[in-house]
Amino acid sequence: MSEPRVVLRVGNQQYGLPAMLVQEMLALPPLTRVPNQGAHARGVMNLRGRVVPVRDLRTMVGHETLAQEIASFALEQRERDHIEWVDALEHSVTTGERFEKARSPYDCAFGKWYYGFHTDNAMLAAVLSRFEEPHRQLHEAANVACELVHGGRPAEALALVEQVRGRELAQLRQLFALTRDTLAEAMREVAVVVNHRDGLIAFTVDAVEAVEALHDVPADECHHDHRLHHLVAAFQRRPSHDSLVMLLDSNPDGALFAA
Numbered sequence: 076m077s078e079p080r081v082v083l084r085v086g087n088q089q090y091g092l093p094a095m096l097v098q099e100m101l102a103l104p105p106l107t108r109v110p111n112q113g114a115h116a117r118g119v120m121n122l123r124g125r126v127v128p129v130r131d132l133r134t135m136v137g138h139e140t141l142a143q144e145i146a147s148f149a150l151e152q153r154e155r156d157h158i159e160w161v162d163a164l165e166h167s168v169t170t171g172e173r174f175e176k177a178r179s180p181y182d183c184a185f186g187k188w189y190y191g192f193h194t195d196n197a198m199l200a201a202v203l204s205r206f207e208e209p210h211r212q213l214h215e216a217a218n219v220a221c222e223l224v225h226g227g228r229p230a231e232a233l234a235l236v237e238q239v240r241g242r243e244l245a246q247l248r249q250l251f252a253l254t255r256d257t258l259a260e261a262m263r264e265v266a267v268v269v270n271h272r273d274g275l276i277a278f279t280v281d282a283v284e285a286v287e288a289l290h291d292v293p294a295d296e297c298h299h300d301h302r303l304h305h306l307v308a309a310f311q312r313r314p315s316h317d318s319l320v321m322l323l324d325s326n327p328d329g330a331l332f333a334a
Contacts, residue, residue, distance in 0.1 A: 153185040
């Protein structure tokens with residue numbers, strides 16, 4: 076085993092830094108943007124009166140930013156989709172035109188994402204589970220409304236649409252808002268403050284997994300993105316999880332600390 080390492084997580088990959096270099100770890104505070112900085116610069120943060128530059132380890136290792144990842148869930152668009160879905164159903168009922176939108180909860184854009192998405196975050200999973208019933212009921216209402224229209228009962232169909240708008244759609248909109256808040260909290264970044272010969276530097280990561288001694292692993296037994304060669308000095312393995320850790324090059328002149 077080697078000296079203790081701080082094990083960091085970015086996406087599904089773990090990275091390590093010598094524990095002796097890490098001064099502290101904290102939830103990322105508000106940042107101040109600074110113009111004309113490097114490609115991975117996020118700005119600066121105030122650490123008890125000290126101005127500390129902040130760099131994004133995500134982009135340094137080839138990931139999209141956390142803001143981009145959260146935006147990729149497209150929850151605001153999926154909420155608008157369902158508002159438009161109910162509007163389209165109302166239009167179909169009042170005009171007699173064919174209803175063309177998805178009638179199955181599995182076929183809409185949100186359903187395709189929802190039924191294929193998995194998370195290990197218990198809080199986020201609990202919120203997402205609450206979509207199941209109102210989302211299913213909303214889509215099933217299309218079949219009922221269309222049958223009522225075909226049966227010559229458009230007034231009942233329109234009443235059903237209004238019921239869905241005030242109940243299932245309202246529930247979904249509340250859940251979309253709650254999911255956005257929960258997702259932002261679940262994916263809240265951590266700032267790892269590192270001692271460098273020129274002063275403190277903070278790196279943003281998804282999480283700090285552990286501080287522990289690791290086992291060495293021969294480089295020829297490991298496969299990783301060739302684009303990271305300039306950042307990775309060696310490989311080690313966490314004995315507690317039997318998971319691979321890429322050790323970041325902590326050389327003060329290395330790419331990790333380059334502007």
